[in-house]
Amino acid sequence: MKILVAVKRVVDHAVRVRVKADGSGVETANVRMSMNPFDKHAVEAAVRLAEAGVATEIVVVSIGPKQSNDVILTALAMGAHRGLLIETDARVETLAVANLLRAVVAEESPDLVLLGKQAVDDDSNHVGQMLAGLLDWPQATFASEIRVVDGGLEVTREVDYGRATVAVPLPAIVTADLRLNEPRNAALPMVMKARSKPLAVRPVAEFGVDITPRLTIEKVSPPPERPGGKVLGSADELVAALKSEISELEAL
């Protein structure tokens, strides 16, 4: 089985972002960047399938500026075999990302494409589903468990009522949720070794995909501030406060 994993370089999830004063976006200069956390679970899932002898090759792809090489190297250090950076400094919407990935799928013919369920910068949660739609492949999103059964996959998904297990034939798209696995931190020798693995950098124009955005971002604003309230002194005071809040609710 050949696996394609898509990864994105994002503002590190622990960074508290600041909205720029002119409303043009959030401050990303001099901010720590790393691999989107959900994508790490996708890479880990692929590496485990390789370790189990199921996957024979893992190709990792990222779309973005030159620095996105860093997250590809992280994936290679975790155990992926080969990297591809589709280089662009432009804002690339999710639909364009999915179209670019379709072009990569056409070149690479993977049996499985693994992605994180959402990127923690734009929080879109689109690309896996879009790619599945473009390719007419089945999709198993928000995966917390992946098993290879009879040449297909059984995937347990995190859904609103709990979990649901589905079976999909290959080729398929699977998007990773946080409880899929615990991603490894690559040991130093693996990090060194990653630098010698093949990593192709190709300009976005080579893929013949129109990446002109369809949506206009008019502005980016900070969320409304939540002012602090009362600090209470005892559980009894809190009981009284709760009782008054609840009677107010009942009056609504």
Place this chain on the structure above:
Amino acid sequence: MAVLVLAEHDLGHLAPATARIVAAAEKLGPVDVLVAGQGVSQVASEAAAIAGVARVLVVESEALGTPEGLVGLLASLSEGYSHIVAAASATGRDAIPRLAAKLDLMPVTDIIAIHGPTRFDRPIYAGNAIETVSSAQDRQLLTIRASAFRPAATGKAAPIEPIQSDAAAVTKFLAAHRTEGDRPDLGAAQIVVAGGVSFGSAEKFALVSELASVLGAAVGATRAAVDAGYAPNDWQVGQTGKIIAPDLYIAIGISGALQHLAGIQGARKIVAINKDPEAPIMKIADYALVGDLFDVVPKLIEGLKR
């Protein structure tokens, strides 16, 4: 042109989110509700009762439980609508982007405010920034956060029209793993009591449920509490779990990581109980009580029972 709203349903009943989505979608045009699935006749009559619904389209097929089946149906209906709208739920998030790719449209998802037919607010960076976007596309595909809108009233009786679908599916549904219990729906509850990993065990986490029972509240949990196995995954509140907007949110032993706060920004009142007065959640709580949860929570349960 009309708006098509995908009804959210589970176990043969309409989910409370749908009345909220209809209320939001009404701002965009006359609303048709699509009820798709198997054994959904009751869902259709419940949807027909929502104020503002012009028409309910109902289609029975097992294949519509899969994203490819549902998206096939939505694509076939899309010509007649200016907007196709779903809840930002597991189903909506699964279907709308797939549909968007099929129709070569860029969707706008997780909408929290509607400024006009093509202009919307959506949160990014776990709600730490709000993006205002506009679309010049001729059709809009949207998911809406139900928690950001008040539900439409009920009591009407819109006409119900059965339609046909030749939807086919390759995905096989094998099993549902549900969290047992008869608690209120976390996404729609007026009061939510939530606990963090500091409870230390699933047994002790039961204190959260006990307090919730006294209040008739739903139960929520942080990601860490779910990861530790103290609470099931469908109780998770936050950026990657449920986004909720109860009237009253009671956070016990929850420090208030960015990713958790992302899930409760719409809460009307926040109560925080924490032994650390410097915890981020204490700074935004309407009522903050510094104390040991194992001391405070039993006292709350006693006091509220009185």
